[in-house]
Structures are given as structure tokens and as C-alpha cells.
Amino acid sequence: DSGSDTGSGKSGGGDDKITLGFSQVGAESGWRTANTKSIQESAASSGIDLKFSDAQGKQENQIKAIRNFITQRVDVIAFSPVVESGWGTVLKEAKDANIPVILTDRAIDDPDTSLYKTFIGSDFVEEGKKAGDWLVKEYEGKSDPVNIVELQGSPGAAPANDRKSGFADVIKADTKFKVIASQTGQFTRTDGKAVMETFLKSQPDIDVLYAHNDDMGLGAIEAIEAAGKKPGTDIKIITVDAVKDGMTALADGKINFIVECSPLLGPQLMELVKKAKAGESIPQRVLTKETTFTPEQAKEALPSRKY
Numbered sequence: 001d002s003g004s005d006t007g008s009g010k011s012g013g014g015d016d017k018i019t020l021g022f023s024q025v026g027a028e029s030g031w032r033t034a035n036t037k038s039i040q041e042s043a044a045s046s047g048i049d050l051k052f053s054d055a056q057g058k059q060e061n062q063i064k065a066i067r068n069f070i071t072q073r074v075d076v077i078a079f080s081p082v083v084e085s086g087w088g089t090v091l092k093e094a095k096d097a098n099i100p101v102i103l104t105d106r107a108i109d110d111p112d113t114s115l116y117k118t119f120i121g122s123d124f125v126e127e128g129k130k131a132g133d134w135l136v137k138e139y140e141g142k143s144d145p146v147n148i149v150e151l152q153g154s155p156g157a158a159p160a161n162d163r164k165s166g167f168a169d170v171i172k173a174d175t176k177f178k179v180i181a182s183q184t185g186q187f188t189r190t191d192g193k194a195v196m197e198t199f200l201k202s203q204p205d206i207d208v209l210y211a212h213n214d215d216m217g218l219g220a221i222e223a224i225e226a227a228g229k230k231p232g233t234d235i236k237i238i239t240v241d242a243v244k245d246g247m248t249a250l251a252d253g254k255i256n257f258i259v260e261c262s263p264l265l266g267p268q269l270m271e272l273v274k275k276a277k278a279g280e281s282i283p284q285r286v287l288t289k290e291t292t293f294t295p296e297q298a299k300e301a302l303p304s305r306k307y
């Protein structure tokens with residue numbers, strides 16, 4: 001199965017409409033749903049013919065989708081890589097077919113940067129650092145050990161690798177911080193809950209949960225409450241994303257701090273697609289603007305939060 005494809009109109013040549021082939025990771029999180037919506041709406045309002053393919057979390061589906069886009073001769077290919085490694089061969093095929101590629105949201109680890117025109121998205125290492133910085137401040141002046149459990153994103157994905165390393169880099173400066181358990185929760189609510197249940201059973205003394213996205217944090221909150229503990233108080237919680245459900249839990253005091261990662265990449269992506277098609281030069285890296293949220297800031301931001 002190569003995932004579900006939707007798209008309309010003919011591809012490549014013949015009419016003036018730009019055709020964009022986009023391969024999405026899947027629908028694992030609230031962030032991803034908002035990202036897909038942003039891309040679909042921006043394509044429609046920019047008059048770009050979008051061929052959208054959902055990889056259902058599998059790299060092999062993305063590779064197939066990209067090969068289909070090449071066969072159909074779309075004008076531009078964009079994708080959000082499920083994992084960082086293993087893209088050289090298929091991107092070389094796109095390059096040989098003269099189809100520009102735009103990495104969206106997530107990076108790849110191939111050293112050959114000529115395989116893609118640009119990479120638009122967040123700095124995930126920075127996000128991990130922001131999570132660590134908050135923790136360091138929160139426990140400033142205290143010397144007791146701080147036991148941390150970590151819910152990682154899907155294995156091999158750039159945001160999982162980078163949010164882990166950015167966080168680790170900051171907290172290693174003080175030996176009181178100890179990551180006592182760290183496992184993947186696949187960026188989903190279901191797995192976040194299940195893994196937190198096992199953490200709670202095996203670790204009698206958890207002070208902090210660091211979850212690589214809101215959805216896993218929200219699942220973990222259910223597990224913490226079911227174990228008779230108070231999320232946000234008995235166990236402090238840091239997450240990444242700032243989707244509406246996460247922000248609501250933050251405003252309610254069940255999450256203590258959220259590092260924002262913006263899913264609204266659609267408008268900027270369509271601008272880059274037009275430039276790539278026109279052969280104009282575009283920057284190698286386009287960074288997304290992001291902030292962080294405390295409970296008070298979440299209360300303020302919630303009424304106008306779109307996703």
C-alpha cells in the first residue's frame with residue numbers, strides 16, 4: 001500500500017497551473033492535522049494544483065509517492081520526511097528528472113544539499129534547548145536530584161533526534177538532572193499513555209515528564225491521573241507544539257510549559273514552490289518563527305488559537 005492519494009487535474013505541462021506533489025508523514029498528531037490543513041488551504045488559495053499523499057508513517061510509502069510524482073512529472077515535489085536517513089537514491093532520481101524538491105517541516109541527514117532546493121521548518125534542537133532552559137530555571141537554587149522521564153517522538157525522525165539532543169545538552173550542565181527513563185511514544189496520544197503507564201509502574205519517583213509533543217503529553221496526563229497523581233503538580237510536564245488541546249491543558253495547570261512548533265507552513269511553502277518553479281533563487285534554509293508558553297500566556301493566547 002503506498003498510502004492514500006488525493007489530487008485533481010492533470011499534472012505537469014499543458015496548462016499554466018503549477019502542480020505540487022506533497023508527501024505527508026501521516027496523521028499521528030494534532031500538529032500534523034493542522035499542518036495538512038494549512039498546506040491544503042494554502043495550495044487552493046494560491047491556485048496550485050496539489051497532489052497530496054499520506055504516507056501513514058512509513059518511509060517506503062513516501063519513496064513510492066515521490067517516484068509517482070516523478071513519473072507524473074509534477075512541477076515541484078515537497079515532503080515531510082518520516083525519518084532522517086535513506087533519501088539519497090530517490091532524491092537523486094528527482095534531481096535527474098529536473099524536479100525541484102522542498103523539504104518541509106523535517107530535515108534529512110544526507111550531506112548532499114544539492115538534492116533539495118530548500119528546507120522550511122523549525123529548529124528542533126533549539127526547541128529541545130528551550131525545554132531544558134525552562135527546567136534549569138524551575139529548579140534553580142535547589143540541589144535535590146530531579147528525576148526526569150522522556151517520551152520521544154517516532155524513532156529516527158528529525159524532531160525526535162533533535163529535541164532529545166537539545167534538551168540533553170542543556171541539562172547535562174547540572175548533575176542533579178537525571179533522565180531515568182526514555183522511550184518512544186511515536187508522537188501519538190495512545191502510545192504516550194501506554195508508555196507513561198509503564199514508567200509509572202517501574203519508576204516510583206518521577207519529578208518531571210518531558211514529552212516531544214503535546215499529544216504524547218496529553219496521553220501521559222491520562223495515565224498520571226489514573227495512577228492517582230496530579231499532572232502539573234506531582235509530576236511537572238514540558239511538551240512541544242502548542243496545539244489547542246495542549247494549550248488548554250497548560251491553561252488548566254496540567255502541563256507546566258510548552259515550546260511552540262508552528263504547523264502553519266502552507267503560505268510560505270507555496271511562495272517557495274512558485275519561486276522554485278520560476279527558477280528563482282531561494283534561501284537554502286527558511287526558519288519558522290516560534291515562541292514558548294507558560295500557563296498565563298496560554299490563557300491569553302487560547303481565545304484566538306486557530307489549531
Ligand code: AHR
Nearest residue numbers: 028029031159187213261
Ligand atoms: O515534525 C513535527 C512533529 O511531528 C510535531 O512536533 C509532532 O507533533 C508531529 O507529529
